[in-house]
Every structure is written in C-alpha cells, then in structure tokens.
Amino acid sequence: xxxxxxxxxxxxxxxxxxxxxxxxxxxxxxxxxxxxxxxxxxxxxxxxxxxxxxxxxxxxxxxxxxxxxxxxxxxxxxxxxxxxxxxxxxxxxxxxxxxxxxxxxxxxxxxxxxxxxxxxxxxxxxxxxxxxxxxxxxxxxxxxxxxxxxxxxxxxxxxxxxxxxxxxxxxxxxxxxxxxxxxxxxxxxxxxxxxxxxxxxxxxxxxxxxxxxxxxxxxxxxxxxxxxxxxxxxxxxxxxxxxxxxxxxxxxxxxxxxxxxxxxxxxxxxxxxxx
DNA sequence: CTATAAACCTGCTGGC
DNA sequence: TGCCAGCAGGTTTATA
Numbered sequence: 001x002x003x004x005x006x007x008x009x010x011x012x013x014x015x016x017x018x019x020x021x022x023x024x025x026x027x028x029x030x031x032x033x034x035x036x037x038x039x040x041x042x043x044x045x046x047x048x049x050x051x052x053x054x055x056x057x058x059x060x061x062x063x064x065x066x067x068x069x070x071x072x073x074x075x076x077x078x079x080x081x082x083x084x085x086x087x088x089x090x091x092x093x094x095x096x097x098x099x100x101x102x103x104x105x106x107x108x109x110x111x112x113x114x115x116x117x118x119x120x121x122x123x124x125x126x127x128x129x130x131x132x133x134x135x136x137x138x139x140x141x142x143x144x145x146x147x148x149x150x151x152x153x154x155x156x157x158x159x160x161x162x163x164x165x166x167x168x169x170x171x172x173x174x175x176x177x178x179x180x181x182x183x184x185x186x187x188x189x190x191x192x193x194x195x196x197x198x199x200x201x202x203x204x205x206x207x208x209x210x211x212x213x214x215x216x217x218x219x220x221x222x223x224x225x226x227x228x229x230x231x232x233x234x235x236x237x238x239x240x241x242x243x244x245x246x247x248x249x250x251x252x253x254x255x256x257x258x259x260x261x262x263x264x265x266x267x268x269x270x271x272x273x274x275x
Numbered sequence: 276c277t278a279t280a281a282a283c284c285t286g287c288t289g290g291c
Numbered sequence: 292t293g294c295c296a297g298c299a300g301g302t303t304t305a306t307a
Contacts, residue, residue, distance in 0.1 A: 001300065034283075061301075077301055079285080094285095113284045115301075129302075155277075165302085173300065223287070225299075263279080265300065 002076040004137055004170030004210050006218035006226055006234060007061050010082055013229040014107065015056050017084045021101040022052045023067075027089070030096040030114065037119050047120055048072070048099065060133050060169025064124050073127045077115035082229050083108045137170035137210055144200040151191040151199055158194060159187035159262055162206070171206060174219055177243040177268055179205040186274040187260065187267050212236070242268045 002010070026048035028041035036044045051067040058064065065072040074080075083090045089098040090108035097118065098108040109116065121127045134150065135142045150167045151158070161167050162176040171179070180187050183202040185194070194202070213219055213236040220226045220233030221244065227233055241251050246259035250270040260267040 003301095075301075077283090078299070111284095112286070113299095115284060117302085163301085221299095223299085225286095266298085 001078050001172060001174065002061060002080065002218070002226055003172035003175055004058075004061060005175075005213035005216075005236070006228070007058055007063060007076065007170075008138075008214055009217045009228050009234065010076075011056050011058055011063060014082050014084055017105065018053050018101075018107055019055055020053065021103060021105070023048050023050065024100045024102045025049055026097070026099050028097050035096065035111075035114065035117055037117065039120055044118070044120055059124075059130055059136055060165055061172070062130055062133070062169075064130070071121050071124050071127075073119045073121060073124065073130060074109075075117045075129070076111075077113070077117065079111055079113040079225065080116035081110040081227055083110060083231070084229060133165050133169040134167045135169065137168045137206055138214075142168065142203070142207075144196065144203055147203045148194070148196055148199040151194055154191055156191055157187065157262070158185060158189045158191045158202070159267055161191040162202075168206070170210065173265055173267075174240070174243045175206070175209055175213065178241060179209050181242045181269060181274060182209065184274050186271070187262065187269050189275075212239070242270070244268065 026045045028036060028045060031041055047070060051069055053065060053067060055066040056063060061075060063074040065074065085106045085108060087104055089095060089106045090110060092110050094110045094112050095108050096111050098106050100106050119127050124130050151161055154161060159176060162171050179202060183205040185198055185202055216234055216236040217228055218226060218234030219236040221237060224233060242257055246257050246268045248257055250257055250273060252273050255270055255272045257268050257270055
C-alpha cells in the first residue's frame with residue numbers, strides 16, 4: 001500500500017515526465033464513482049483541458065498537482081498507481097483516468113480497487129483533507145517537542161496516534177508497525193504516557209524508516225500490492241522486521257511475535273521487546 | 276468533544 | 292473443483 005515513501009517515489013518518477021506539459025484532454029474512463037470531486041466527470045475534464053502542469057508536491061500521502069489555474073489533490077488510497085505512456089493511454093483494464101498532453105504522452109491513473117480520489121480545488125488551502133493534516137513526517141520543521149505536545153493532547157493509544165494524519169502525515173500501517181518495534185514501544189501505550197525520550201526515539205525511528213524506505217523506493221509485499229510508475233516493486237520489503245510476520249520469532253529476542261486487531265487493522269508486535 | 280463503526284472496492288487466500 | 296467468508300486498509304462520513 002502506498003505510504004509516504006511510495007508516494008514520494010512515484011512523484012519523483014513522474015515529475016520530469018509531466019511538469020511543464022499542457023493538458024490536451026482529460027478523460028475519466030470510470031464514470032459514476034466518487035473518485036472525482038467536487039465536480040462530476042464532465043466538468044472535471046473540461047476544467048483540466050488546456051491547463052499546464054506547473055509542479056507536483058506532496059503532503060503526507062496526498063499528491064498535489066499544481067496546474068496553471070487550479071490544483072488537483074490526488075490520493076492513491078490502497079491500490080492507486082500512476083504510469084506515463086507515449087502515443088496511447090495505458091492499456092490496463094484498471095486505467096480509471098488519464099491526461100493526454102500536447103506532446104502525445106499520457107499520465108494514467110490505475111486503480112484496481114477504485115478507492116483513489118481526485119479533488120479539483122482553487123488552491124491547496126481549500127481542500128479540507130489537506131488542511132487537516134499535521135506536519136509531513138519528513139518535514140524539517142518537525143521535532144520532538146511538536147510531536148510530544150500532540151501525543152500528550154490526545155487520549156488514544158500510540159498506535160492510533162501514529163496513524164492519525166493530523167498528528168503527523170505520511171505514516172501508514174506498515175511503517176507504524178516497524179517504527180514502534182524499532183523504538184521498543186508497545187502499540188497499546190496511551191499516547192499521553194510517552195516520555196520525552198520515548199517520543200524522541202519514536203519520531204527518530206519514523207523519520208529513519210521512512211527515509212530509508214524512500215531510498216529503497218518503498219515497500220512491495222509478496223502480493224505485489226504496490227508498484228511504482230515504472231511497474232517496479234520497492235525493495236524495502238526485505239528490511240521489514242515485524243509487519244506481516246506474526247507467529248514468527250522476534251528478530252531481537254526470539255519470542256513469537258503477536259498479532260493484535262486494533263480498529264480493524266492488524267498490528268504485529270513483540271510483547272517482550274516493546275514496552 | 277471523543278470514540279467507534281460503517282462505507283467505499285476488488286483480488287486473493289484459506290477452509291470446507 | 293467450487294463456493295464463500297475473511298482479509299488487505301486510508302480516509303470520510305455517520306452514529307453513539
């Protein structure tokens with residue numbers, strides 16, 4: 001699933017192929033979904049036509065396409081992908097939406113599960129999904145004090161706080177599991193019980209793991225659930241220590257890793273190492 | 276206010 | 292072999 005490193009990888013790959021180009025036509029192939037907002041597919045296509053892509057940025061897991069007149073905020077959710085093709089749109093049956101540029105190239109949005117979203121807005125401050133976000137997990141301005149203050153303000157377990165994008169933006173289930181293990185903190189700890197030292201350790205592991213995963217172009221599970229814009233999988237899978245490994249020995253102490261169900265998600269942890 | 280749950284989707288896997 | 296329940300899970304919206 002695309003989390004921060006996967007989204008950043010995709011952006012870095014498509015940016016040079018897309019920025020500066022003029023949109024000749026936008027085509028929403030998959031009608032009748034909630035993918036496009038707030039306009040319907042027809043208006044979305046009209047609005048994008050003739051605009052120039054001036055840049056692509058990211059906040060958390062959201063992609064922000066800056067166009068000459070408007071902004072399109074996209075989210076890949078579980079199975080969204082982008083590809084760039086020449087001459088014709090990507091032939092995948094899961095190609096849900098594509099932009100045709102004036103040079104004959106195409107930016108395609110592929111999404112098996114159709115959870116991905118596109119919001120056309122005036123500017124990025126007019127999209128609530130973005131304004132709600134906390135600082136990006138790899139933003140330089142993020143520090144232990146900010147993180148700790150947010151953790152102490154809420155009454156929820158640290159696992160849920162880590163996934164709460166309004167605390168910090170960009171962490172999903174895979175990297176939350178890994179960061180908690182590496183910082184030796186139990187996912188069940190109340191977030192307001194973390195000491196400054198623990199919060200600092202956890203934040204350092206979050207930053208470390210996300211930036212390392214970015215170097216590896218993200219994580220692709222055995223099931224091939226994530227592929228970048230080149231159709232490649234990320235190699236960080238080989239560095240996972242606990243995610244998806246319940247029932248196997250803890251790499252630190254050999255205790256069998258346990259699986260929890262929190263908010264309908266699978267959480268794997270070592271009850272000996274993580275306190 | 277918080278906290279939980281359901282909804283959105285499709286492909287894959289495990290059990291019978 | 293076939294069928295079906297369950298799982299994967301980020302975010303929004305609804306409900307308690």
